[in-house]
Amino acid sequence: MTEIRVPTLGESVTEATIGQWLKKQGETVKADEPIVELETDKVSVEVPAPASGILSVINAQEGDTVELDALLGEIDETGAGPSPVKPANGKSEPKPAASNGNGAAGADIEVVAPSSGESVTEADIGEWLVKVGDQVKVDDPLVSLETDKASMDVPSPVAGMVKELRAQEGDTVAVGDVLAIVTEGAGASAGASGSASAPAKSATPAPAATTGSADAAKLSPAPRRVIAENNLDANRIAGTGRGGRITKADALAAIGTGSSTKASAKAPVVQRDLEPTEERVKMTRLRQTIARRLKESQDTAAMLTTFNDVDMTAVMDARKQYKDLFLKKHGVKLGFMSFFVKACVAALKEIPDVNAEIEGTDIIYKNHYDVGIAVGTEKGLVVPVLRNADQMSLADIEKQIVDYGTRARSGDLKLEEMQGGTFTITNGGIYGSLLSTPILNMPQSGILGMHRIEERPVVVNGQVVVRPMMYLALSYDHRIVDGKGAVTFLVRAKENLEDPQRLLLDL
Template sequence: MATEIRVPTLGESVTEATIAKWMKNEGDAVNVDEPLVELETDKVSVEVPAPAAGVLASISANEGDTVEVDALLGAIEAAGASAEAKTEPASKKTESKPAAASGGGEEIEVRVPASGESVTEADIGEWLKKEGDAVELDEPIVSLETDKAAMDVPAPAGGVIKKIIAAEGDTVEVGSLIAIIEAGASANGVASSSEIGDANRPSPRAAAAAGHDVSASNDKPLSPAPRRVVAERGLDATAIQGSGKGGRVTKGDALAAQSTPAQQTRAPSAPRDLGEREERVKMSRLRQTIARRLKEAQDSAAMLTTFNDVDMTAVMELRNQYKDLFDKKHGIKLGFMSFFVKACVHALKEVPDVNAEIDGTDIIYKNHYDIGVAVGTEKGLVVPIIRDADLKSMAEIELEIADYGRKARSGDLKLEDMQGGTFTISNGGVYGSLLSTPILNQPQSGILGMHRIEQRPIARNGEVIIRPMMYLAMSYDHRIVDGKGAVTFLVRVKENLEDPQRLLLDL
């Protein structure tokens, strides 16, 4: 029986696509999840994977054709149904048919899992196990980085890592074979040698600089970034408390540890080797995506920024008055961000253009208020979404922001956590920024930049007084938001923060 290949759902408001390229011909053998055809929409290019293994029996839409969502693209016959199937490349054969286990146990393949719509490949970030190590069912064995987030791949069975196919830093497609587990085997039954080496062993240069082994601390494997900091700073890896997932040491943990007196155990170093002054490191998938999206925003939007400042006296006094009671009742500290989220939602209702987006020649006005809150992580900036922020209390907003922060630091954010926002708030003030011009998070039309609070002199009623002031920056897409609307929005945010009772009275 043939398995149909159809155009997948391509995202909100996208109803059709163009056939860009077929990667297989009729009669070719295909593996499940192997990319078959590339589609192009007005927003993104996507690859359609094979829904089943077998032979590509027919192609129903040709390159250059425009097809609607769910349209038939072709059909796959079960393996053996066509005697004319073409021979696969040697690399594909090796992946789909690993050698038999020497120990006699069943070989279980570890493959790159699907990680969300439009995500077709990932980078091997870190192997948490090496060849010859025993693993339990569902135990994390490797960390992958996609252009959206990082994730751990669990062991599909208990046994021993017999072979690691892909090394750290390799780019692998969804469905690719990356390791083989010999089910039921013991750690002593499989040799630990590997053609790609120990995935957790530091480079000779880093090990020599550190003077000791930094591959792990208290059985917590170090990923390349913290390992490099430990080696360069001469830190004691076993004394660093890890804050990452499963107690893993992050780069931030290692950087923080270098300023602790107890960590300064480095012996006098040899004269500096001036022969290697630079280091080339491949950008992570997440960093590549951040770079691409920011450049796309600058290239496609008519971006403009307007500024104002806000007296934070009222918000700070309100926090000081109720912070203990708030914490006691809700189990979370009252921060500034919930005030800004509520102030922005109130302003968005008055200036709906800022909460809209452009789609071709149409404007889509959003009747919901899903506010993105930018969170900085070791691997880059991510923007999880506070959905229906207008319906949530300040306590619910603070709890959700805190939960997203924990997920971001541990790499547990999911793709759906960061999709569908209507407006974004970015707080550069936590890093000490005085003023900035934030870049739009497309396809949104507005983003608010917060900055540090500092005591500044201002004139009030003919007198100079000192007040805690914050500069606000509002970047917007001038194609949809006029200057009057942007200024009005920012003034409303300022008024709501300087007199928070306006939010209660809906003024």
């Protein structure tokens, strides 16, 4: 037997969630063939088969949270048949409920809250994807659960009819609690008798979307309610949920973006109360974890920010003069970021403390320059890394940044492309930021914040002139970097940008 184990996922990643098994137990696999997909709080990664043979054992189920080097399954290289399934927790298998007395309909099966790892004991009901009386197939998602690690859908263990929902949206349930009852093999006619046992919230269906589209009936209650109340067209909303499903967040984002129906233009004006309105929404466990980790970053590092400004005239003139030749030769536009990367690498070589990190009571000085570039996406901020940026040309940097940006927004970044950076650059200027204090990307000791370019009067050789100016902010860990080193770093970056020839001459 060859074991399949969780690989190393980066210095700061200690666990992952089983997203999807790409092979079923008993199927034949080839060496290096993707066999299971793992999800972390940053990216998804596929684990390849370590050998050819038959996937004989699956030790962790979809939705489970596993630690590094945890046993995921086993491959029988001799070609023997599958072994019995070994679930990661004893409560994940469907259990027959009390008999309903309907022999034709089959047994009532309990759907229980699965385990998501040793440290996770409870979860919140995000939204029900079905209602009482719905027909479901094996593995159809029934309900979305949210833990402090990730969100996951609980699938139906059997094909049949949803007889009963035992929990409301927003409720907190423990591992092993019964979430729903599915009558195995039941037909549509069995739904009438089971609907009485549904929670009051499910007994009154949310109003349907105004479009009358057949797809609107498949919406879960939360987004359906938002779509109906705001006269939105479900066919014009792009779903980001599993399988392209429209989530509540998708529906809220569509308000005011031109996704409303024609009927909304003729809707009567409703007189609202003059008192201020508000909406209280419980933080998801994932958002709570993100908030906690950001606070831990502030509590761990002795973080301080120093500022300077840079005259962007030279860089802008170079771009204007060579942009057409650059695009023609390299097939990519000449942007600002490549100049900033080169300027920062030169400054890092002079001030190595900014390129170091603390580990215990030791300082680790990095003799390589892997620069992280913060990229904003709809799902959040990601930081892919330019490896050996000191050896890259301006064209190489621009091409890599375009590639990272494209794949970040499509969710195709690989885990290894987002780990191991030694320094980070973030550009708040693309959103209009004038000045900010960026937070450190631990365990790095420095991050440079770029901001918007605006024309301001400055004094040059005794004359007041108008120049395109940008504020720069360097946040640094004062445990490693002294004030003199931080200021010197920012001054060197400023000098390299205001006089790019210094980079060519290695000054």
